[in-house]
Amino acid sequence: MSTPFSPEPPDAELVRRAKAGELDAFEALTNRYEQRVYGLAMRMLRQAQDAEDVTQQTFLSVLENLEGFRGDSSFSTWVLRIASHAALKIIRKRKGLPTVSLEEATEPSDNINSIPHPEFIADWRQSPAHLVEQHEVRRLLDDALARLDEKYRLVFLLRDAEGLSVKETAEALELSEGNVKIRLLRARLQLREDLTRALGDPARQLVRSPHHHQ
Amino acid sequence: MKCEELLAMLNEYVDGTVDPAICEEFERHMAGCNPCQVVVDNIRQTITLYRDGRPHALPMQFREKMHADLRKKWKEKFPAQ
Numbered sequence: 001m002s003t004p005f006s007p008e009p010p011d012a013e014l015v016r017r018a019k020a021g022e023l024d025a026f027e028a029l030t031n032r033y034e035q036r037v038y039g040l041a042m043r044m045l046r047q048a049q050d051a052e053d054v055t056q057q058t059f060l061s062v063l064e065n066l067e068g069f070r071g072d073s074s075f076s077t078w079v080l081r082i083a084s085h086a087a088l089k090i091i092r093k094r095k096g097l098p099t100v101s102l103e104e105a106t107e108p109s110d111n112i113n114s115i116p117h118p119e120f121i122a123d124w125r126q127s128p129a130h131l132v133e134q135h136e137v138r139r140l141l142d143d144a145l146a147r148l149d150e151k152y153r154l155v156f157l158l159r160d161a162e163g164l165s166v167k168e169t170a171e172a173l174e175l176s177e178g179n180v181k182i183r184l185l186r187a188r189l190q191l192r193e194d195l196t197r198a199l200g201d202p203a204r205q206l207v208r209s210p211h212h213h214q
Numbered sequence: 215m216k217c218e219e220l221l222a223m224l225n226e227y228v229d230g231t232v233d234p235a236i237c238e239e240f241e242r243h244m245a246g247c248n249p250c251q252v253v254v255d256n257i258r259q260t261i262t263l264y265r266d267g268r269p270h271a272l273p274m275q276f277r278e279k280m281h282a283d284l285r286k287k288w289k290e291k292f293p294a295q
C-alpha cells in the first residue's frame with residue numbers, strides 16, 4: 001500500500017485532520033475502509049442493495065459522529081462496530097423482529113458444555129491456497145456462513161476474516177471477551193464441519209473410536 | 215488430556231495464546247489422536263479460506279454515488295471550507 005516516497009498517514013492522523021474539517025482526510029479514511037465494510041456486509045447479508053445501505057450508513061455515521069470518536073478503540077474497530085450494528089439491524093428487520101440494541105442482540109447465552117463435537121473428520125482434497133483461487137469456493141463459503149446464526153457469524157467475521165483481536169471484537173460488539181471466545185469456537189467448529197463435508201476427502205474420513213478417551 | 219478438553223482449548227491453541235505447558239499436552243494428545251489432529255488442521259484451513267478468500271467487490275457506481283453524497287454532507291457540516 002505505501003511507498004517510500006509517500007507513506008500512507010496512519011488512521012489517527014487522518015482522523016485528527018478530518019476532525020479539523022479536512023475533507024481529503026475524511027475521503028482517505030473512507031477509501032481505506034469502504035471495501036472492508038462492504039465485504040463484511042455482503043458476507044453478513046448476501047444482498048448487494050442491503051450491503052450498499054450498510055456501507056453508506058456506516059460512512060455517514062462516521063461523518064456525523066467523528067468528533068465524538070475519542071480514540072479509545074482503534075478507528076478500524078470503531079468503523080466495523082458501526083457496520084456490524086447496521087447489518088444486525090437489517091437482519092432483525094428481515095426477520096420481522098423489533099430493532100433492538102446491539103447489546104440485547106448479542107446477549108450472553110452460551111457455555112462450553114453446549115459445544116457440538118466434530119462429526120465429519122477428513123483431510124481436505126486441496127490446500128486453502130488452491131481453493132481461494134476458485135470461483136465456486138466463494139459461494140461455498142457464503143453458504144456455510146449463511147447457515148451460521150448471525151451472532152456467531154459476526155464474531156467469526158470480525159475476528160477471523162477481518163483480523164480483529166478477541167479484545168477488539170469484544171469492544172466492537174460490546175460483549176465480554178469470554179463470550180467472544182465461546183461464540184468464536186462455535187462458529188469455527190460449525191464452519192469446519194460444513195466445509196469439510198464439501199471439501200474433505202471421503203476416502204480419508206476418520207471415525208473416532210467410541211471409547212477413545214486418551 | 216481428553217478429546218473434549220482439547221476441544222475446549224482449541225481457540226487458544228489455534229491462536230497461539232495457550233500457555234506452554236498446556237500447549238505441550240495438547241500436542242502430545244494430537245500426536246496420538248489422528249482425528250483431533252485433522253480437526254485442528256481443518257480449523258486452520260477454514261480460517262485461512264475466509265481470511266484470504268475473494269472479497270465481494272464494492273460496485274464502482276455505488277461507490278461514486280456514496281462519495282458524492284458524503285461530500286455534500288461534509289459541506290453542510292463544514293460550510294466554511
Ligand SMILES: [Zn+2]
Nearest residue numbers: 216217247250
Ligand atoms: Zn483426540
